[in-house]
Amino acid sequence: MSSDRTEQLREIKDALVNLKESPLYEYRRRNNYYPVIGQGDHYADIMFIGEAPGKNEAEQGRPFCGASGRVLDELLESIALKREDVYVTNILKDRPPDNRDPLKNEIDLYAPFLERQIGIIQPKVIATLGRFSMEFILRRFGAFQAGQKISQIHGTVINARTDYGRAAVLPLYHPAAALYNANQRETLEADFQVLKQFVSKDEPGTMKLL
Numbered sequence: 001m002s003s004d005r006t007e008q009l010r011e012i013k014d015a016l017v018n019l020k021e022s023p024l025y026e027y028r029r030r031n032n033y034y035p036v037i038g039q040g041d042h043y044a045d046i047m048f049i050g051e052a053p054g055k056n057e058a059e060q061g062r063p064f065c066g067a068s069g070r071v072l073d074e075l076l077e078s079i080a081l082k083r084e085d086v087y088v089t090n091i092l093k094d095r096p097p098d099n100r101d102p103l104k105n106e107i108d109l110y111a112p113f114l115e116r117q118i119g120i121i122q123p124k125v126i127a128t129l130g131r132f133s134m135e136f137i138l139r140r141f142g143a144f145q146a147g148q149k150i151s152q153i154h155g156t157v158i159n160a161r162t163d164y165g166r167a168a169v170l171p172l173y174h175p176a177a178a179l180y181n182a183n184q185r186e187t188l189e190a191d192f193q194v195l196k197q198f199v200s201k202d203e204p205g206t207m208k209l210l
Helices: 002-017 025-030 055-060 067-078 104-121 131-140 182-198
Strands: 046-050 087-090 125-129 158-162 165-172
Touching: 002 104, 046 104, 046 131, 067 182, 087 104, 104 131, 125 131, 125 182, 131 158, 131 165, 165 182
Parallel strands: 046 087, 046 125, 125 165
Antiparallel strands: 158 165
8 A cells, every 4th residue: 555655656756857847947957956756654644845945955855954954853853753754845846046935837837746745645734834835725725714924823723624534734934934033943843832732653654755
């Protein structure tokens, strides 16, 4: 069964590697970057979704492997989780130039791949990292909180109906915010305590890069 999910995710990876219609494809090719698909347990209960890979991520083909990734790992550790217990990905699978914000046409292009990942992994909790992924997920699942500011609803559990059943959405600030603002770090730490209620230790996670 596990190989089935792995194979489905590998098909997504193969499609993204050759996604020449992406406006970010040539930028990736010129810089010898990799697409960043996702990493973690393919049966994870908790799925983290950021907005786009940064330079370190594009160079290594792994999500959240730079400074913000270290913050994420520390936050996971604070609720007795490791990276291999969860699944981590982004909306965009390629790095935008100069780490600028994702553009609407880029989000529209990469969104179906993210939706397929969600459908394959079927997480019980979708933790969004930053305002772009929060807004995308809330609109995708028709939550009435869509359009609200992250400052208003961060750390709030929002019930959503997905194609595979009900799931909880938890908006969180992006870990990068904690690098520049101690208050944001404290807020993230508090919001991760909300996430703790969903932590299950029944089965150990398995780290996979896809």
